[in-house]
Amino acid sequence: MIAYVIKRLLLLPLLLFLFSVFAFFVIQAPPGDFLTSYIAQLAASGTSMDRAQIDALRQLYGLDQPVAVQYLKWVTRVMHGDLGVSLDWQRSNLQLIQERLVLTVVIALLTLLLTWAVAVPVGIYSATHQYSWGDYLFAVLNYVGVATPSFLVALVLMWLAFRYLGISVTGLFSPEYVNAPWSLERVIDLLRHIWVPVIILGLSGTARLARIMRANLLDELHKPYVAMARAKGLPEWKVVLRYPVRLAINPLISSIGWYLPQIFSGSLIVATVLNLPTIGPLMLRSLINQDMFLAGAIVLIYCLLAILGTLISDLLLAWADPRIRVER
């Protein structure tokens, strides 16, 4: 087991290197560069620069050099733990990501908690009460939850909040706390705002997980060992929770691996609509603007999360299900 983990970790730098090459060149693939999109933005604000100014900027940012040279310069810095400076924000990429990371993780974890806390019981209920009135009700709710794009839910919620409460629910803080250092008051302010994105983000995930849980559990419920346990006189709730649930939950655990990076990027549109200071919108913006150092840095972090996430779910799976333990 330990050898397995070590092997996986040793592969990490190589994978990251491959990803970084891939990411950088994909970001560079669309026509134009940062300055093309910068000029486009300026033009959309009603201004235009002359060629001399643009050439000067291109030189300043090193965009006049070949892509390979730009990549090498960037990757050398990355290897020294320096993620470079964002062309768009004129600030260190590390700083930009760091200040958004905490909130991104908090939202991701809360969403995960909410998803599981709702989906697992609903799944169990639906499976054990198959074709009941409640099962149908949850089924309908689940279909709606899966089918409705979460950004649309966000927009509707924003409008409703404005229409009936007269407030705009965007952002994660009240104005006075946005730039403030962390304090108890700021955390409380955060908690007052964070439920909106957490519910919206959790909605489709919950619905999907509940359906998976229901299906898995239904498979298990009719197996002989369940009948055996029941025959032995265990109370029904114990029968269900003790064995079939534990097996039915396996696929959920194995999905944590891709859940981690997905919660970072998957919240992108919702976070943009809701104006959340998380990594998603930062990434979207960097891609649109061809701010390749920042985009590259974020993609690298995503890759790292995907690799670590897979490792974590493997470990969790091994812990939860003795049958699939990796033995050498």
Add this chain to the structure above:
Amino acid sequence: MSERKLTRRQFMGYAGLVASATVASACRPAATAAPTGTPAAPPPEAPTATPAATEGPTVAPVTAATAVPARYREAPMLKELVDQGALPPVDERLPEEPLVQPVVEEIGQYGGTWRRGFLGPSDHNNYTRVAYDALVRFTPDGGDVVPHIIKGWESSEDFTTWKLHLRPGMKWSDGEPFTADDIMFWYEHIVLNEELSPSVPGWMRNADGSVAKVEKLDDYTVQWVYQGPNTVFLLELANKDGADKAIMNLSFVPAHYLKQFHPDFVEKEELDAKVKAAGFETWVELFAVEAMPHVGGKRPSTAAWVPDGSTVSDQIFALKRNPYYFAVDPEGNQLPYIDHLRFTFFADVEGLNLAAVAGEIDMQGRHINMTNYPVLVENAEKGGYRVLTWPTFGGCDAVLMCNQTFVNNPAIGELLRVKDFRIALSHAMDREQIRETAFLGLGEPRQPVPAPWHPYYPGDEWAYKYIERDLDKANELLDSIGLDQRDGDGFRLLPNGERLDLEIQVIPAFANWPDVGQIVVQNWADVGVRAHVEIRERALGFQMRDTNDLMIEIWNDDTTGFPFTGQPKQDPRSTIALTFGPLFRKWYETGGAEGMEPPPEIKRLVEIIDEAKVSSRERQIELAQELFRIWADNVWELGTVGLTPMVQGVVVVNKDMRNVPETAGNDWPLRTPGNTRPEQYFFKR
């Protein structure tokens, strides 16, 4: 009183800046009579300096309209600091002759926070427009340039030398004196530094490409010396405010602050350490950040509000009043009235619009979508705001620019260069339908020429040339130029028998231009011309402009009032972001070696622009009118609807905020709302 020593001849020469305002007022009835139901065709405000234009050689700038008050008052928040001894008294903070800023409605009250929304670091001009921190500024109607930081100017008889007079005793926001050295630092250590300015900005160059001279005469007098006459100097200077985050767009900087980041003043090792600490690779990058108040966050400024340490990269970009601001109202109250300015970041423009509807924005036109106008008006009472409309300064809010150097498909390229073809396309368009559908019935169908009240207006004949829908005429013209063959679907074939299919690129940047495109496609189908709309992402679309891959593109013409400064769309040489004729530009850039030689009428445009830069104001006006006559007559751009508030002209204003004019000149060179003097806005409690 400001110093303005002028001979009569000199005055006549450039007082055209003032004259424009005169013409403005003369033309006003025509403007308001426009039968279009526009909510507000902007009749410019009564020009401030006009009486002098007919009188004599003393041009009274705006400031002179009111005498300097005998004593000064200040905001309570500053009074407190003075009482604590943390700040010198107001009399010592103001220059000897402060700018006396007239108020739009009434003398204001101090206090409050002005809330705006912005879209992140690339939206830096949101700040520039409010700060509008320049040596001279445009008036609210945009027809005139008036002293601002400087108290006056003089030019030589031949307009080669421009002498600027600073305000003795004026200070930066940190209390350091503002002197001629702050202009000289910019000239000697920024403009003339090859690392910072690999190429000298166009307005600082003589005709032969050499750099104009800037000389310090004394602590409060600086002069620019050009080799030849330069009559657009003041117009250019009015936009030297660091817009676009470019240090090349400055004309003065706090020398005392920037010295610490410049190798002429700091040891190399020390500077390298600073560069490294900030995460940059070269000192140029660090300097470019520190030189901008809104990017560095710490640089002292002369604007009414200064950053409190936050920058345009933050979630909230906050500004506070500049305790040393050099202007007072006519009663001697130091401006600005409003204590704080707060820009809130929105990742999404619709989120910003929702905030405006919810009444969370106090005064803003930028990023407010014209299509939301009905929703805004509907919720105005609930949100506690009113909605003003400031139509653009001229031109047209959706034009179809025909690429005159399109070569990818030679047959279509040839066609786009045929004037009768363009005229036929113009007659086939249903502009009234476009106005109703895409512009909410606002504005008027017209060609891209300046507004009727603008001195450059070439006349109704040209503004409305070829705009009536006349399918017979269009069909006749199309038949006459060899497009008389049709395919089975009734669409016309090219003379060579190939299929004719025009592509209209739309970058959905401002308004529902895609709708405009779709209507035009239908309209053209009525005369057998097949076309389709291609919606592209901005960067790609701009790249394709540059690489000459576009046939026709929809964009706006918001800088029509300024054909002789900046990057006018009528100048084929000017900008890299123009569909007009990328190969013409190349032809000019390479001295005729590459690209495509422009036809005589386009060469004439270039001649006009070059002549206007060295001509008297009267001649400039003549030339501009000729330019727009050529422009409208040749229909390189097919105008649709103009004089709408589409470009940042739907303005949401808190119901308590006063001194915001009901209408104003609205255009980027005017830095709207900067030209309406935001420092005298206030919250009436």
